[in-house]
Amino acid sequence: MLLTGEAWWLAAFLAVIVRLDRYLHLSTFLSQPLVSGLLAGALFNEWQAGLTAGLLVQAAWLHQCLDTATPPRYSAKNSIFRRVGLTDQPDATSAGAVAGLLNAALVSAGRPVGLSLAYALFVAWLTGALGAIVNRLHLAINDRTVSLADLYATRGEAKEFSRIVFLDLIHHAVAGLVIIWIPARLGLFLWSFVEIIAANRIDPTARFVGEALIGYGIVTLARWFVTGRRGFAFAMPIVAAAAYVLIINMMGEL
Amino acid sequence: MPHVAPELPNTPPRRLAITLIIRSVLVRILTSTRRIQGIGLAWAVLPALKRNSRDRKDLASRMHRHVYRCEVDPDTAGLLIGAIARKEMRGLGHSTPRMKSSYAPLLFHLGRDLMDRTVRPLLLALAILLLLALPQDEITLVAIIMGMLVLQNTFTWTARFAGIYWGWALEDKAAIIFSRLVVRRWTEGLKWGGAAVTGLLFTVVLFLYNAGEHTGFSPAAGLGMLIALIGNRRLHPTLGFFAAWIVGLVVLMTGTSGL
Numbered sequence: 001m002l003l004t005g006e007a008w009w010l011a012a013f014l015a016v017i018v019r020l021d022r023y024l025h026l027s028t029f030l031s032q033p034l035v036s037g038l039l040a041g042a043l044f045n046e047w048q049a050g051l052t053a054g055l056l057v058q059a060a061w062l063h064q065c066l067d068t069a070t071p072p073r074y075s076a077k078n079s080i081f082r083r084v085g086l087t088d089q090p091d092a093t094s095a096g097a098v099a100g101l102l103n104a105a106l107v108s109a110g111r112p113v114g115l116s117l118a119y120a121l122f123v124a125w126l127t128g129a130l131g132a133i134v135n136r137l138h139l140a141i142n143d144r145t146v147s148l149a150d151l152y153a154t155r156g157e158a159k160e161f162s163r164i165v166f167l168d169l170i171h172h173a174v175a176g177l178v179i180i181w182i183p184a185r186l187g188l189f190l191w192s193f194v195e196i197i198a199a200n201r202i203d204p205t206a207r208f209v210g211e212a213l214i215g216y217g218i219v220t221l222a223r224w225f226v227t228g229r230r231g232f233a234f235a236m237p238i239v240a241a242a243a244y245v246l247i248i249n250m251m252g253e254l
Numbered sequence: 255m256p257h258v259a260p261e262l263p264n265t266p267p268r269r270l271a272i273t274l275i276i277r278s279v280l281v282r283i284l285t286s287t288r289r290i291q292g293i294g295l296a297w298a299v300l301p302a303l304k305r306n307s308r309d310r311k312d313l314a315s316r317m318h319r320h321v322y323r324c325e326v327d328p329d330t331a332g333l334l335i336g337a338i339a340r341k342e343m344r345g346l347g348h349s350t351p352r353m354k355s356s357y358a359p360l361l362f363h364l365g366r367d368l369m370d371r372t373v374r375p376l377l378l379a380l381a382i383l384l385l386l387a388l389p390q391d392e393i394t395l396v397a398i399i400m401g402m403l404v405l406q407n408t409f410t411w412t413a414r415f416a417g418i419y420w421g422w423a424l425e426d427k428a429a430i431i432f433s434r435l436v437v438r439r440w441t442e443g444l445k446w447g448g449a450a451v452t453g454l455l456f457t458v459v460l461f462l463y464n465a466g467e468h469t470g471f472s473p474a475a476g477l478g479m480l481i482a483l484i485g486n487r488r489l490h491p492t493l494g495f496f497a498a499w500i501v502g503l504v505v506l507m508t509g510t511s512g513l
Contacts, residue, residue: 029406146286149293153321156314
């Protein structure tokens with residue numbers, strides 16, 4: 001195993017803090033990818049890799065036009081996250097933490113993947129996809145708790161009303177574990193497959209195919225931004241996978 | 255005999271103030287599409303609602319007044335919470351929905367523009383510039399990040415704590431002040447901060463991606479520019495993006511960067 005049990009507990013704790021910071025908008029800055037990446041890196045004594053991954057994700061998600069400098073709002077219908085399959089901004093931001101966590105973990109295990117943009121994107125997509133599934137459950141729970149809070153407010157039951165508020169707090173903490181921590185572990189599992197591919201040394205043909213796929217991905221992404229169509233939502237993992245192949249090939253060895 | 259609202263001192267009772275401050279932190283709790291932050295706001299002002307409610311029925315009507323749809327920004331919600339608490343304790347709760355309908359959107363835009371779109375990106379930009387310019391060692395890095403965290407938190411928490419007291423003192427008079435000031439006109443230009451951060455980040459990312467070589471253009475950069483150009487409805491933040499990119503490149507080329 002790459003990491004010790006204690007490190008994973010710390011990682012889980014970090015995941016909960018980051019998630020709560022994001023959802024409850026404590027504005028402590030911890031959920032900014034730059035900071036969460038650095039924290040995750042520091043956790044594994046690889047702060048440089050964590051910071052780099054945090055920077056990558058922050059760069060991809062911060063800009064005004066991506067509407068990520070603002071907290072999650074239900075009015076943000078035209079958000080880029082919806083276009084690329086990420087359901088909500090917190091999931092995307094959590095991806096920063098995951099990217100930092102995974103990069104740090106992998107680098108600390110002696111794998112030179114700390115600077116991979118494709119890797120950060122892939123993890124972001126993975127987290128977003130898992131987040132979409134979890135989000136369904138999350139929304140269902142949220143609807144139920146809101147209805148209960150409404151009921152208690154109508155009856156004037158202050159104690160029960162406060163209790164349901166704290167239940168929601170716990171719910172978000174658990175969501176932090178599910179959306180950040182579990183994908184992080186899954187990411188490590190997936191990485192083992194990449195290692196197998198890399199062990200076989202990719203030839204120039206594969207590299208050519210990888211580059212062609214990247215070109216296809218860029219064109220598809222550009223098409224999304226211009227037309228706003230949501231088709232080809234699968235392009236993101238293809239781009240990431242192609243970039244993987246290319247980067248692995250460029251690095252020569254793992 | 256007409257109802258005369260009792261006068262209260264201009265500072266909230268200490269214990270109530272502390273409770274309101276703690277609760278104002280969790281104002282986003284139970285956010286939903288139906289109520290937005292209404293339930294969180296009702297929970298935040300609950301101690302004030304309970305103070306002089308006659309019976310459970312009275313409390314129910316007071317709570318019912320506040321669980322309805324209301325969009326607040328946690329950083330500026332203190333002003334609203336303070337104002338509601340005082341109104342409710344004076345027995346003027348019936349006027350709070352009207353106050354909220356005009357006051358809450360003003361505070362929401364103020365918080366979003368000032369904190370999320372200005373202070374936060376500018377702090378990040380500052381941190382990234384320092385990361386680029388200063389030599390890379392662990393102590394410097396920790397000092398930069400910790401400094402940024404302390405600055406941001408000092409700003410936001412002070413705004414919240416002070417908001418409760420000012421909201422209590424001013425009630426809805428602050429709404430008149432904010433609507434006269436047209437805060438949005440002032441903060442509009444400050445959105446350059448967000449664009450500047452992204453430009454700097456792109457510089458760093460490209461620098462890292464190209465393994466430390468200064469290249470002017472790459473597919474990733476092209477994609478970034480495309481996003482910036484198409485995504486922005488207005489021109490100026492995009493110009494800020496390019497300006498920051500150039501600044502970042504100059505810093506990287508001339509500075510003693512360790513990155």
